[in-house]
Amino acid sequence: MSILVLNGPNLNLLGTREPGIYGSTTLAEIEAMCRALGAELGHDIAFVQSNHEGALVDALHAARTVHDGVIINAGAYTHTSVALRDAISATGLKAIELHLSNTHARESFRHVSLIAPVCVGVIQGFGPDSYLLALRAMAGILARAST
Template identity: 50%
Template sequence: MSKPIYVLSGPNLNLLGVREPEIYGHQTLDDVKRLCEARAAALGRSVVFRQSNHEGELIDWIQEARTEASAVVINPAGYGHTSVAILDALKAVGVPVIECHLSNPASREAFRRKTYVSLAATGLVSGFGAASYELAVEAAAGLTRPA
């Protein structure tokens, strides 16, 4: 069986469905997980789906992905705009990285328009709500071959 696609979500995404639903939608993180699992399964793949509010934990998972994942889908949330450490981890991961956002950061506040993650990402999917994650999983699967 092929290595899974790691789907990592950063801070405050555990509050999906509650926090600013006019921006992030009404679906919960569990809903997003189910969508990712279903899309991956339809492509003959699997996902490891994780969320953390802690930068170091996200970095640990990115480093783990070096040997355990075929690709990484990451919604860094607020860390995308601030974390050089996450950028450095992603640059060392050695597998395709898809940056993912529920909203379209380019249409929001100026500080959200640049992310460090983009400097290491193979591609970016944003602005489609929970479907951004599904599309990112599909892109990641397309960039990697099942083993």
């Protein structure tokens, strides 16, 4: 089984971007943690990060013939992108939305997710562990779907 971890705008700056909100762990460190857990769970893990909405949509389209599930941290596009919502829906892939911070404890404009309704679940507020929690959840979803 293969899982795509898709990261949106500004996540390439993790480790230096607002560490009080997002922590000091870099995206490369999160990817290493995910690869290790993926190996433990028996899943291939692939990563894409882009600051461009269209590139994220393209990655979702490409994922449907390569991956079994998607974990997406769409960043600010979570709250604005009908295109990402439609792409998730169109692929038919199981998707989990995730965020490092608890978006409900932040500005009110971050309280609404356009992509959550087309995802099987949302994990947020656990810092880098959000990725590990999402991987474990996706592994369970995929295991149940294959039986």
